[in-house]
Amino acid sequence: MPERGPDPAGSVQRLLPSDPSAIAGYRLLGRLGAGGMGVVYLGRTEAGELAAVKVTLSGQADDPDFRARFRREVEAARRVSSPWAVPVTGADPEAPEPWMATAFVPGPSIAEAVAAHGPLPVRSVRILGVAIARALAAVHAAGLVHRDVKPGNVLLAVDGPRLIDFGIARTTGESALTSTDMVVGTPGFLAPEQAEARGAEIGPPSDVFALGCLLAYTVTGRLPFGRGAVDALLYRTVHDAPDLRGIEGDMAALLAGCLAKDPAARPTADQVAERLAEDEPRGADWLPPEVVRTIAERSARMLALPDIDLTRGGKPGPAATGAGRRRVLLLSGAAVLAAAGGGAALWAGLSGSGGSAGSPRKRDWVIGVQADLTGPQKRVGAEQERGARLAVDAFNARADRPFSFALRTADDRGDTIRATAVAREMAEDRDITAVLGSTGDYTTQAVRPLYEEALLPLISVSAGLNLLTAADNRAFNRTISSHPEIASQLAYSLQRFYSLRLKRRKARPGLIQDRTDDEYSWQYTVRFNQLMQTVYGHHTLPRVVPASVEDYGPVVDSILDARADAFLHSGGPRTTAKVAKLLRERKFDGPMLAGGHALDPEFLKEAGEAAEGWTIGAPVGDPTALATARPFAAAYRKKYGTAPGYYAGEAFDAVNMMIEEVVGAAGGGKRPSRETLAGALRDKTYDGVMGYYRFDPKAGGLTGLRTHLHGVKQGRFTYIGTAPTEDPGRWKG
Known part of the structure; x- marks a missing residue:
């Protein structure tokens, strides 16, 4: 649990009633962070110096091994003497709740x-x-x-x-x-x-x-x-x-x-x-100017810290006055405010303008969207944001609406570190009632615990990692099938092709695990391989391709030399296109299957004619091909001037679910708690434009299997329909 500056939003969280008001000689001003081992507080000495004070939980302190590790941490930090290492300003590893204080740095990591x-x-x-x-x-x-x-x-x-x-x-x-x-x-x-x-x-x-x-x-x-x-x-x-x-x-x-x-x-x-x-x-x-500005803004926020709250430690002694607090902070923060070129503006912002500081602001009703809008999955993220906006606009256009919703969108760029910063900001904004997101597998994996901790409902319409719904969730729901579930239906689809069309009991499907997207590809190929071998009794030909490999020729040739009669490639659109071109050059005419990440215009562009005949198993259908989605598709075209993307319809349904439950729970205009709303969404069944939704009561996954098959014809994706489903009892577990 590191000694950190403020969180990515640059704010200090209020103390809880159970928090102490002081530790040794440090008055505690707020929380900087918390984890399984304890809490890091922002503290201030009587001289006005700020410190990050790490305090361990009392239960941890009763563990001799943990106390020994904490003692070693204190000793190690004290032994290091460098202007570039944060110094220890105080510690007591033998206290009932061991603690350590280090100099506070308001800058970002x-x-x-x-x-x-x-x-x-x-x-x-x-x-x-x-x-x-x-x-x-x-x-x-x-x-x-x-x-x-x-x-x-x-x-x-x-x-x-x-x-x-x-x-x-x-x-x-x-x-x-x-x-x-x-x-x-x-x-x-x-x-x-x-x-x-x-x-x-x-x-x-x-x-x-x-x-x-x-x-x-x-x-x-x-x-x-x-x-x-x-x-x-x-x-x-x-x-x-x-x-x-x-x-x-x-x-x-x-x-x-x-x-x-x-x-x-x-x-x-x-x-x-x-x-x-x-x-x-x-x-x-x-440092570049934008980073300096971030440091300046955080330093300025420190100047606006509230007075010390009454907490577990009883009534605190006299706190430093606001002027005294500012004087101390200026000793360490004046230079950065000046360097940012915005000192006067920041001071003006702190002084406030108009209205009384004590008058409460009317809270808004907000749906949050956390999406990748500029990163590797920006196309999917944009589709989701548009679908969400259309849902909010449709509700706000109703004459009978009890109130209006706003949409608050944040771009996490597909980066897990930025995604956690975005999630913290969303969780701290008490106006936000529920969130759609995130776009990617790994960003959703990174932010799910933060939303769970805040009990802020989060619905994903595109993240397919099985671990997201492998454990108990209270606030997280997913409207699509997981990667292994889709792989299972692809395997059953191929099995039906073998038995009904080719009349074969034994076959030789080839599998390529593409490590350019390792976890996604691994989940597809492992489940597909397991079913083909152990359930259906076929002889599989699996291959693993490292991310550094550019030439797929030897890999494809080794599978063909082993007499493969079908191919599954689990990778992104670019590498799937490589395999498609090679198979076309080798005149392969068997079934060619790919996972959902290949449902991307880049695959069609890169593969060209070689894309013809491929079948893609994806978690989403085509809004332009589903009868239930026609009104949605028409409204989308009217607003955006183009046909809706595959993930726009799922986002539209997810946000409509959120709105319906918020309105239903807001009896008399009273805002429902996040816990109440999370429970209501978990219990919800919903018939949307893209399908029927019902969530597993324990983990929040979509009940039942739903894989959509898309083929490639004449250079375009063509919606085939939902994949056939076998009794899941044969393969689950």
């Missing part, structure tokens, strides 16, 4: 900055690299290994970055308190020796490897070993070359050295600092 503003300029990254390398050199000089260098553990300030969180640091050569075969750290920023849990080999070079990952991410916005399932990510870290595209010159050579598989081949932290050879930051100009 690298993760937040890159998510909000994109990769940093090369000069900024070089200066950042010098500072963090020197911080790691101090860590290593103290006989420690940090073991969790990642974007979330580096905060950005106008005078340079700060390394935080020594929660899993350990002494060089020390046996970990955790199991020796446990992978400790953050996948994507682990060295190969950490990924394989080779405890004896974990040392300072492991931190240098993580620093290489950190700098590569900061300058490109990409993880050097990609994203996806943890086991696949760890495998690529150990075996694959890093993705350093777009990095040039000495920076590329240095990062390649940092990311060497052999720890002995990596430079030391001191050598990294020397090779980057940039001046240390001496002002805000080391």
